[in-house]
Amino acid sequence: MTTSPISSLRCIACGTQHEVTTARFACQSCGDLLAVEHDLDALKQRFGDLKQRFDQRASAFGSGVWRYHEMILPDLPAASIVTLNEGSTGLYSRPAIDAFVGCKRAQIKHEGENPTLSFKDRGMTAGVSWAKHVKARRVACASTGDTSAAMAAYAASADVPGVVLLPHEKVSLEQLAQPISYGARVLALQTDFDGCMRLVKQLTESGEIYLLNSMNPFRIEGQKAIGIEAVHQRGWKVPDWFVIPVGNAGNISALGKGLRELHALGLIDRLPRLAGIQVAAADPFYRAYKNDFAQRQAVVAQPTVASAIRIGDPVSYDKARKVVQGFDGVVGVVDDQAALDAKASCDAAGVHICPNSGVALAGARQLVKDGVIGKDQEIVVIATAHGAKFSQAAIDYHSHDGGPLHNTPRVLPAELTAIHGALG
Ligand SMILES: [Zn+2]
Structure with a gap:
């Protein structure tokens, strides 16, 4: 017996419907x-x-994406699932974090606890599973960071060759280590990131190589499980706010889509508000918001510690704009120092996050200060990657006076009295 598909693909601009199996x-x-x-x-x-x-x-199933299979990709047969037990990440409450943010309860949803240490695994388990389902022979992405790590891991698990395009000499060893370890074919092109994006689109146009960049709509379906899981962990009680960093704007789009579907399906009784936070060095979405989204803005993104959200022209701008407007949302902006201080505060509470997550946490604190988030409200801050992916940022902050929370190691003579002296 064949059943008709539950899902389809729809153009976000003109509404034209496409077959769900198109590549x-x-x-x-x-x-x-x-x-x-x-x-x-x-x-x-x-x-x-x-x-x-x-x-x-909830208690028996490892993956915090496929636990919600029916809401993620209902037409995908269970046999096609490629999983590394992604998701099921911690939702942390700490008095120190509540105090830092200044509201009643500020929980951290730590997506750095995923297999390749970032939230990208949630989208990639969906994207690669679907690629396997439609019998893709190769998968590809252009990325300088977390996306290529996740794609390489899932492609390897699916036994489908993965191709990563990245700009030659513009990627750190830390960013290269994961894709090469997972066996992806890594091609360093003599161009910049935009050049790699253009070429990966051309490479995948014929459909022969399957595109797993952020244009791939199936990744959003896996990614949206972040919000579903966070609400599930709260006993299906929605917080007053979700606060999330914004770069390419795919994550906030996914979060909104999942919450809206939960509401439409009757699993939650109200919608939370959403706050997207940008870093000052790359704030096109914030600028558009300040201008009532009158027009899409692009900026030349400047260097920042929040390198994962250093994006001058967000791919998912339109989806994210609709989500912000539909959730009575706001967009905030913070500078690098605020992000690093927030990260240091969260790290010192035992929850080790990346600088991009620090942007969201600092933004939450700012919104409480500005009276946008009430002191009596409950919020969930999405931390997108693990601090361990950004060791250099932590070393820099702590090895000299990087900010008010710096914890600089002290060099002492190898004597007990010196140690006692230092410990007070
Ligand atoms: Zn269209």
């Missing part, structure tokens, strides 16, 4: 991005009580 992610009518759309009535009819299903799987 091309530009609208055939107007060229804009496609989004996965689920027929939620059909979904309810086919799978019944989703809350019960998800609750039952």
